[in-house]
Amino acid sequence: MKIINILFTGRLVKELERLLNSEEMLKGMGVRFVADEEVSSEDLDWADAYVAFHPVAHFQFGNLKWVHSLGAGVDRYMALGDRWPEDVLLTRTITSFGRKIGEYALSYMLKETQLHDRFRDQQGRAEWKMVSPRALDEMKVVVFGTGEIGQELARILGFFGVQVDGVSRSGADKDYFFRVMSLCEVDDSSFTEADFIINTLPLTKETVGLFDERLFGCMNQAVFINVGRGGTVDHGALLNALDSGALKEAVLDVFEEEPLPADSPLWNHPGVTVTPHISAITTPEEAVVCFLETLEAVESGGELRNRVDVGRGY
Known part of the structure; x- marks a missing residue:
């Protein structure tokens, strides 16, 4: 051409x-x-x-x-x-999007496993209380999207001993994943042991609103990290999942409307961390x-x- x-x-x-x-x-x-x-x-x-x-x-x-x-x-x-x-x-x-997203996700995983917020709260009270952090190799992660970015994310997490399962359109095996499920195979038992759910999926006809009441309802106190596309998530369902305890926390870097409107309830929810689409600039x-x-x-x-x-x- x-x-x-x-x-x-x-x-x-x-x-x-x-x-x-x-x-x-x-x-x-x-x-x-x-x-x-x-x-x-x-x-x-x-x-x-x-x-x-x-x-x-x-x-x-x-x-x-x-x-x-x-x-x-x-x-x-x-x-x-x-x-x-x-x-x-x-x-x-x-x-280098995969590496950058890997670093982004890892930073929030370490914040959670190393109990940063808890120890900061204790410091504010001058409280000396020893609590053992969790090791990364005890973590189980499910990554939605097993393309180039998802594979690099799985490789980075795997280096630290994290068990990483994948979810993709086809369910085909991919390097660095412990196992890969197809979207059709996902059910109530798929995430019961997952500590983190990380979305890297593109926005397509099949993924619009994929993370809905049903899918969030399958989760068991997981932390949800979205670095894919905002339109894949029903944010009303996400807030309900946080309030019900199905989700422990949500870290959101992408949104259906960007910049995120000032009146969005995501800004002020105590379980939500908002970043301005910076995970892979x-x-x-x-x-x-x-x-x-x-x-x-x-x-x-x-x-x-x-x-x-x-x-x-x-």
Whole structure:
């Protein structure tokens, strides 16, 4: 595929322009770096490649041959319509997301197992009371999503002796998981011994509202960590699960609406920790490396390991 004109937009556009300004691979191509609120219909008609985290409000396919997401998720592209044009390639950014999410999840697991909150409360009362922390190798974790990010998360946790089960669409065995269940196999007994439930799933037709009253009702004082997509969770059901004791705590990094509205009950619930979608931030440098590798593969006809199956949505 020959790429002629590339349109870059979104929150990293100035950094990308700085990093790509003298890039040899782009010499001879038309390149525009435009703030998303300034992208015009003419820009979209001009481009045959579009690079951004998500489509602008008035996005149109025009003459596009290739769309490249600067993030791992592509649900906002999939939401453009029921049918993605067959002749438009969609790729996503693959970088160190698995490692970053592994570190994020591990930090909250250690906070829980090492009793940080308890000892802070004791300190406030000048109370010396020895309580034994739990070791990571006593933990059982269920990770929803066994793709690249889920596997890296399982590898990191496995290094510390954590037993990690996986849940995926197919239930196929994957490296680093003790076992993998399909979504259809999940039942009331699947999570009774789980200390942590970690969601890394993309947002697709199959995963919208997946974590509902029924699924949360299967849990037994687990800590729920969401680093996948906010739309996979019924937050009303989550709050009910916290109040009933099915969930011990929830750590949420992604939400259906971002920024999270100020009037959301999630902000003030004592069992909820909110972080502003920072578990796996794409750095400008990582974005450039993945983009250039993808561009080379697109033009040479090489293997595209980050190609999105638009039928599945990931």
